[in-house]
Amino acid sequence: MTPALLVEAVAAEIEQAVKDYKLKAEGQADKRVTVYRQHIPDEDFRTDTYYPLAIVSWQGSQDGEDGSLATVGVTFGVYGDDKEAWRDLLSIMERTRQRLLIFRKLADRFRIQLPTKFETIENQPCPFWFGYATLVYTIATPTEELAGRWREIMEEDNE
Known part of the structure; x- marks a missing residue:
C-alpha cells in the first residue's frame, strides 16, 4: 500500500539522518532518536521514554491531472530541562531536512516536492520541545488502464 x-x-531516511546522534532523555543517559511510524505504540512507553523522537505520519493524498501527491507530516520531540534544549530539537530537524533534500528520491518511487516546511512553535511546553515538518512526495497515479490488473497490483502491494 502506497501510504505505508x-x-x-x-x-x-530519518533513521539514517540521526543514527549516530544521542540526546538527553527523561531520567536516562544519552539516548538515540526513536523514529516511529504513524503513531507511538503504548507498549514502548511502559519500558522507555518517548524522547528524543520523530513520528512520521501519512496525512493524505491528492490526485490531479498532473499526477498524484502524498503529504507526510513529521513531529520531532526532545526532552531538556535547560534553556538550551531547543538546540537539540533544531539539530535533529536540520539533520533530517538536509538528508531528505540530498536524497530526494526514496525507495526508487517517491520524489520530494519543493517547498518543504520545517517549523517550531514559539511557546514550547518546556521541558519538552517540539518541531514539525510537512513534506510532499510524488506518488504513482492509478489509471483506468490498470483495471484489468487490479488483483495483481493489490497482491503485489500487500507482500
Whole structure:
C-alpha cells in the first residue's frame, strides 16, 4: 500500500539522518532518536521514554491531472530541562531536512516536492520541545488502464 510504503521510506531516511546522534532523555543517559511510524505504540512507553523522537505520519493524498501527491507530516520531540534544549530539537530537524533534500528520491518511487516546511512553535511546553515538518512526495497515479490488473497490483502491494 502506497501510504505505508511512503511512511516507511521517510522513516528509514530519518533513521539514517540521526543514527549516530544521542540526546538527553527523561531520567536516562544519552539516548538515540526513536523514529516511529504513524503513531507511538503504548507498549514502548511502559519500558522507555518517548524522547528524543520523530513520528512520521501519512496525512493524505491528492490526485490531479498532473499526477498524484502524498503529504507526510513529521513531529520531532526532545526532552531538556535547560534553556538550551531547543538546540537539540533544531539539530535533529536540520539533520533530517538536509538528508531528505540530498536524497530526494526514496525507495526508487517517491520524489520530494519543493517547498518543504520545517517549523517550531514559539511557546514550547518546556521541558519538552517540539518541531514539525510537512513534506510532499510524488506518488504513482492509478489509471483506468490498470483495471484489468487490479488483483495483481493489490497482491503485489500487500507482500
